[in-house]
Amino acid sequence: MYQNTLEYAQQCDAQDPLKHFRAQFYFPKDDQGNPLIYLCGNSLGLQPKKTSQFIQEELDDWAKLGVEGHTEAKHPWLPYHEFLTQSMANIVGAKPSEVVIMNGLTANLHLMMVSFYQPTAKRNKIIIESDAFPSDKYAVESQIKFHGYDPKESLILWKPKKGEELCRYEDLEAIMNEQGDEVALIMIGTTNYYSGQSFDIKKITQLGHHHGAIVGFDLAHGAGNILPNLHENGPDFAVWCSYKYLNSGPGSLGGVFVHERHANNPNLNRFAGWWGHNKQTRFNMRHEFDVLPGAEGWQLSNPPILSMAAIRASLSIFEEAGMDNLREKAIKLTGYLEFLLDEMKDDRIQVITPRNPEERGSQLSIQVKSANKELHTKLTKAGVVSDWREPDVIRVAPTALYNSFEDVFHFVERLKQVLN
Numbered sequence: 561m562y563q564n565t566l567e568y569a570q571q572c573d574a575q576d577p578l579k580h581f582r583a584q585f586y587f588p589k590d591d592q593g594n595p596l597i598y599l600c601g602n603s604l605g606l607q608p609k610k611t612s613q614f615i616q617e618e619l620d621d622w623a624k625l626g627v628e629g630h631t632e633a634k635h636p637w638l639p640y641h642e643f644l645t646q647s648m649a650n651i652v653g654a655k656p657s658e659v660v661i662m663n664g665l666t667a668n669l670h671l672m673m674v675s676f677y678q679p680t681a682k683r684n685k686i687i688i689e690s691d692a693f694p695s696d697k698y699a700v701e702s703q704i705k706f707h708g709y710d711p712k713e714s715l716i717l718w719k720p721k722k723g724e725e726l727c728r729y730e731d732l733e734a735i736m737n738e739q740g741d742e743v744a745l746i747m748i749g750t751t752n753y754y755s756g757q758s759f760d761i762k763k764i765t766q767l768g769h770h771h772g773a774i775v776g777f778d779l780a781h782g783a784g785n786i787l788p789n790l791h792e793n794g795p796d797f798a799v800w801c802s803y804k805y806l807n808s809g810p811g812s813l814g815g816v817f818v819h820e821r822h823a824n825n826p827n828l829n830r831f832a833g834w835w836g837h838n839k840q841t842r843f844n845m846r847h848e849f850d851v852l853p854g855a856e857g858w859q860l861s862n863p864p865i866l867s868m869a870a871i872r873a874s875l876s877i878f879e880e881a882g883m884d885n886l887r888e889k890a891i892k893l894t895g896y897l898e899f900l901l902d903e904m905k906d907d908r909i910q911v912i913t914p915r916n917p918e919e920r921g922s923q924l925s926i927q928v929k930s931a932n933k934e935l936h937t938k939l940t941k942a943g944v945v946s947d948w949r950e951p952d953v954i955r956v957a958p959t960a961l962y963n964s965f966e967d968v969f970h971f972v973e974r975l976k977q978v979l980n
């Protein structure tokens with residue numbers, strides 16, 4: 561159904577119901593002022609044009625009101641995080657009480673493990689996918705050590721079969737059948753940052769729960785990309801960041817999901833702070849810690865409003881576009897990229913991301929035989945912003961909000977030029 565012509569790509573763009581969102585973003589430009597082909601939204605999403613206005617509003621209220629802004633700002637700072645909750649819950653498929661925005665991703669992962677990794681002599685193992693994002697691996701290893709166990713024994717890697725790039729569910733099942741009663745936690749990154757593989761959240765959750773393990777997901781590459789449907793699929797917790805597909809600015813705050821079955825669980829350990837305390841009595845200061853129900857109860861500090869303003873700007877765009885519509889376009893757009901790469905009929909390149917749209921998000925990871933980083937440098941010179949992962953993989957992610965079919969077409973044309 562796809563065609564390998566510029567006219568066809570332009571026709572797809574003309575018919576794209578989400579096409580007007582592209583104009584709401586700033587695109588980086590080359591020295592001559594031509595917009596670059598930006599396919600790096602999986603790493604750092606582009607800046608929405610409305611973001612500065614949202615931040616400026618808070619700066620103005622701070623200048624005008626000082627401390628009174630906590631209650632008197634147009635969007636008062638005390639409950640500011642609440643303005644983000646509903647839209648963020650829509651994006652990850654959760655109930656608002658299950659979602660909170662706070663801290664950075666890795667900090668949140670630690671907080672979740674404080675609560676959900678409570679190892680015993682019998683059950684102290686954690687499973688992660690073998691190509692997990694380094695920060696996740698460091699976090700998990702350090703938690704294991706913190707509890708006095710040895711990662712060599714307690715950290716299990718779910719690996720692809722020899723000679724393969726992708727993890728197979730059956731191998732995770734085999735690990736659980738063999739040692740499931742020793743596994744405390746399954747913690748999987750989906751979509752995987754390297755291969756672009758999305759895992760079946762529901763299946764993995766059911767498998768873990770069947771064996772009595774807690775199941776958590778890192779959605780750094782999932783939020784704003786796939787439809788994780790967290791409430792229905794039922795994992796115990798999830799964490800993500802807002803600066804990749806969620807376009808909320810470098811280092812912006814992360815999100816946390818805690819399933820409602822844990823909303824009032826008094827048996828969970830947790831590290832507490834005043835922002836997790838009952839809102840009515842928070843400022844009386846002299847009360848015992850009275851934890852808020854739901855995900856909000858994990859908050860520690862009063863949050864950085866300027867970052868939250870950027871998130872609010874971005875979420876308003878997601879709200880308008882609708883996550884289902886974005887996903888529908890993403891499937892077509894990434895499918896088009898795959899089609900054009902197939903059309904190259906070049907033996908040197910192989911897409912390692914799954915071909916099934918259900919098993920991937922927007923990203924395709926393109927392995928280039930005997931290539932090195934020079935290829936990436938040439939692509940950059942040719943006006944493409946992509947991402948290189950050693951030893952030989954280019955990651956490209958056409959995002960539904962601001963990339964076009966024409967972007968995808970031109971990318972593949974430039975890849976051909978650079979390869980020849």
Ligand SMILES: *Cc1c(COP(=O)(O)O)cnc(C)c1O
Pocket residue numbers: 664665666667693695696749753778780781801
């Ligand atoms: C991007 C990413 C991170 C980054 O963690 P920060 O704490 O936000 O710096 C962690 N894990 C995964 C899977 C990621 O993709």
